[in-house]
Amino acid sequence: MSEYAARHKDDRSVGIVVPRFYTFGEPPQEMRLASGATLGPITLAYETYGRLNDRRNNAILILHAFSGDAHVAGVHQESDEKPGWWEYMVGPGKGIDTERFFVICINILGSCMGSTGPASTNPATDQPYALDFPMVTIGDMVRAQKVLLDHLGIGRLHAVIGGSVGGMQALEWCVRYPQRVKAAVLLATTTRHSALAIAFNEVARQAIMADPNWCQGQYYGQTKPDMGLAVARMIGHVTYLSDAAMRLKFGRRLKDKTDFSFNFDADFQVESYLRYQGAKFVERFDANSLLFITKAADYFDLEREYGEGSLVSAFARAQCRFLVVSFSSDWLYPTYQSRNMVQAMKKNGLDVSFCEVEAQWGHDAFLIPNPRLSNLMRGFLTNGASPQS
């Protein structure tokens, strides 16, 4: 028994999950993207948990955040040390109950976690796409997801659920395919990036592009732009936390020392944490995917795309029930942005529940086990009761 399995033998987990792949859009049936460019074939990596019922009406689509993947819960093999990224929320009897719901998560287009992205082979050249990969939008990601759901025979979703960039996809689902969505849970997200969020993303992109190993994106098979990508990730981690979160987590505590080094070593724990996060990230993520996905998030603008600048008009297309959750210490997508979307929903007479969860962990709070959030989720998905409106 693996360490993980031993540690969790009494937990109720989805257990061993098989990674799946679906490919479509073979030439000449490429997908036409929002930019006008075409892309194909497209492979989507996905995982499913639980069983689709006979009426095919118990499917829930989970949309992952920018650097996430399709591996939401459980393990791929017994020896895996760590389960999927939302293990605390998804499983038998959990907030998203896999005994009741058929749960699907799809790696987004443009990523590097199994779905087609800039590191994939360009059939036109038999080389990785690199910057020849076309710019994909949140809308393009969602359109590709719909092709897969059609293939799986899933008509109307019981719910779409997403946090952060996953929440943008959930919003896109609600207005692009209103008849395909019965309910939506939007966590720590926004209908469009503020200038501040764009600024952070732009600095992260510039950090990658400043790395000489980036080579205009043509680094596959060569030395990768790890230094630039690590700096980009450190910037990300500052935005995922908050002033309060960092004060609690690190304060001014020193790392394995009692006095300053008077050099450029990591004196403070927060420095050491950031360096570690940067170094860890480059092992699993592709720098070009970061460029494409952050740009897609910056472009996302529900009011521009669907409401001619009016968020109220944009939500006129939506039909589903909503649960909107913000986190008090999230300064990447602060609560006022969630309130804005809730107001626009209400002006359209939509059924919307809103909750600002008191949480000290900043933007990342939705990823951290939180019984309150699990209860909110369970209540909303099972009986539609409004936990707070």
Added chain:
Amino acid sequence: MSEYAARHKDDRSVGIVVPRFYTFGEPPQEMRLASGATLGPITLAYETYGRLNDRRNNAILILHAFSGDAHVAGVHQESDEKPGWWEYMVGPGKGIDTERFFVICINILGSCMGSTGPASTNPATDQPYALDFPMVTIGDMVRAQKVLLDHLGIGRLHAVIGGSVGGMQALEWCVRYPQRVKAAVLLATTTRHSALAIAFNEVARQAIMADPNWCQGQYYGQTKPDMGLAVARMIGHVTYLSDAAMRLKFGRRLKDKTDFSFNFDADFQVESYLRYQGAKFVERFDANSLLFITKAADYFDLEREYGEGSLVSAFARAQCRFLVVSFSSDWLYPTYQSRNMVQAMKKNGLDVSFCEVEAQWGHDAFLIPNPRLSNLMRGFLTNGASPQS
């Protein structure tokens, strides 16, 4: 007449100012630093405005922020396009009135604006110090400033005034040399960096060190780490503004276009602004100076240095009147940090006035013309009346 002179002919300005330099600490009289290392000779670049009166009691020391210099006001020659960095505040009849006060500003130790720093020649090698430059603390900077003031024959200062890292120096003056300071104005500053402020500085440092042209600091006479330094500056600019400031200044407005480029050009004005600020900064600032000065700011910790962890104890040494000003949208050194220091001052029975200025421009607000701030300054410096306490 220069464009600047023509534009400002009716303004009251200090006019043409002569840059000055003072050198001390020739071996074997090097200065011993907080780290235990020694440094010498030390040159300090400084400027003065107005006249020292016969009683030598009208001197005001202005302490500049991290990337600033001694050139506070006026021009160096008629053809200069731009005046010093605090032109709106310092001059005849202005908030800091040069008809009344003798104003001095000294470029900090470790900088690259005329004072000794990592780009200066190491007398031991006849090469630039680079990383052989010893780590200097805010305390070291202030001790060097005092040597210069002694040389100028200035005993007790009418006031020390500083914003941001300049405010840290002002704080250090008040507790290190309490008998030398009659009053202090502390703008947008803190008694010690939060984990968030350290995090931003650390990411900026990592961006520089990630640039292969940095070469462990040995880039003088070679290609400089401009890409890394530009990214570091962009990070800085995000912290100097704020969510609200960026929303007002940029929002989601596009740069010279009506639609997205669907590539990695600067689509949004905020992207273009950051790229411009990064590119401009590398023309005037030395990457190693950024490393040393940000580290000095991170190390600064008034309670640790003077109060054994207690800010109240640290201020027990202080004797001067204080004016503390925070800015409502400053999220680098938020108002709560100013309130903390004000409380600690009051617990020591010190005469302290505190004002949170409503300003949308974030941390940088003290550099932007603001009649309210000028009035606060004038009132505090001339009659000691508390504008708000």
